[in-house]
Amino acid sequence: MEGIAKVEQVSEHVNMILRYIPYVQTNFVLGLDSDHGPEPFELTKRFVDRTPGAFPGYSLLSAFGRAAPLNLEYQRAGRVLPFPFHFLDNNHAMNVKPKHYAWGDFYDQVIGLTRYTFSGRAIVNRFRATTATIPRWMNVVRAVSSEGFGRIKYHTELRRRLDADPQIRRYFDQETTEIPEFYVKQVRRDLGPLWQWLPAGALSHDHHAYLKTEDQQPLEQARAGREGNAAAG
Numbered sequence: 001m002e003g004i005a006k007v008e009q010v011s012e013h014v015n016m017i018l019r020y021i022p023y024v025q026t027n028f029v030l031g032l033d034s035d036h037g038p039e040p041f042e043l044t045k046r047f048v049d050r051t052p053g054a055f056p057g058y059s060l061l062s063a064f065g066r067a068a069p070l071n072l073e074y075q076r077a078g079r080v081l082p083f084p085f086h087f088l089d090n091n092h093a094m095n096v097k098p099k100h101y102a103w104g105d106f107y108d109q110v111i112g113l114t115r116y117t118f119s120g121r122a123i124v125n126r127f128r129a130t131t132a133t134i135p136r137w138m139n140v141v142r143a144v145s146s147e148g149f150g151r152i153k154y155h156t157e158l159r160r161r162l163d164a165d166p167q168i169r170r171y172f173d174q175e176t177t178e179i180p181e182f183y184v185k186q187v188r189r190d191l192g193p194l195w196q197w198l199p200a201g202a203l204s205h206d207h208h209a210y211l212k213t214e215d216q217q218p219l220e221q222a223r224a225g226r227e228g229n230a231a232a233g
Contacts, residue, residue, distance in 0.1 A: 007043050011050040018053045022132035026054045030110055031061035033099045041109045045116050053129035055139050056117050058110070058151075059090035061098075066210050075211040082177050082207040086187050091151060093183075095207070103172050107159040114155065118148035158182075179203050 018024055028044060048056060063071040063080050074080050079097040087093035098106045116122065123143045130136035142148060161168040167180035187203065188195045206212070 003039070003043065004046065007047050007050065011047055014051045014054050018051075018129075022130065023135040023138065024054045025057050026051070027057045027059065029059050029061055030113075031094060031096065031098045031101070031106060035098075036100045038109060041113045044113055048117050048122060049125075052122070052125040055126070055142060057147075058114065058117075060094035060110070061096045062088055062090055062094060063096050064088060066214075071210055072214060075208050078174070080207045081172070081174065082179075082205060084179060084183065084187065084203040085205065086190070086203070087183060092154065092186075097172075097174070104159065104162050107155055107162065111152065111155045111159060114148070114152050118143045118152065177204075 014024060014026060026047075030041075032040075044056070063074050065071065071080070074096050079099075081093075081095045081097065083093040083095040088095060094106075097103075101109070123140060126139045126143070127136050130139055158168070161182060162172065163169075165180065165182065167178075168182060170176045171178070171180050184203065187198075191198065
């Protein structure tokens with residue numbers, strides 16, 4: 001089952017659950033290798049319309065070290081970026097290069113979906129569709145806080161920097177592994193007075209460590225394969 005038919009089926013199930021359980025969050029992973037073009041994002045918008053009582057949670061595809069064997073495939077293909085652990089929370093950074101999207105196009109879709117989900121209309125629909133007092137206000141608070149408005153602001157700023165900040169562009173294009181100042185400043189701000197105690201090199205790690213310990217294929221071959229694929233494309 002695919003497309004709108006799957007949306008309708010899942011929406012029906014979630015709406016049924018909502019009749020018995022007052023608060024339901026539906027989680028989506030954005031940027032999966034199976035995604036192509038605008039359709040996955042547009043279908044998710046249709047789900048938001050058909051299931052107004054559910055709170056959608058959006059996560060960016062992330063590879064967490066040895067968490068899954070699939071991470072080896074991402075590393076073999078040279079698609080894993082060395083984002084500091086500080087940002088690997090499924091939202092502040094996506095450390096796997098999308099397979100079917102340019103970075104700018106991907107973030108355009110993410111921003112469009114997030115704005116749709118936390119628009120005034122969607123917030124009101126979610127409020128009306130939730131009958132219990134505490135859950136309905138929780139939905140509102142989450143929408144106008146860092147989970148909704150905050151992420152729209154963050155993704156929009158990052159999208160702007162993909163065009164305007166050479167450090168960001170080179171980092172996302174894997175031309176350098178040097179952490180852009182945009183991210184360093186965020187860690188410094190988040191840690192506050194604890195920043196001075198952060199050990200030298202703490203923001204860096206070997207993002208191919210899993211591959212090096214588990215795979216017999218030399219990293220140089222993986223890189224050559226990635227460059228060959230880029231040339232063929």
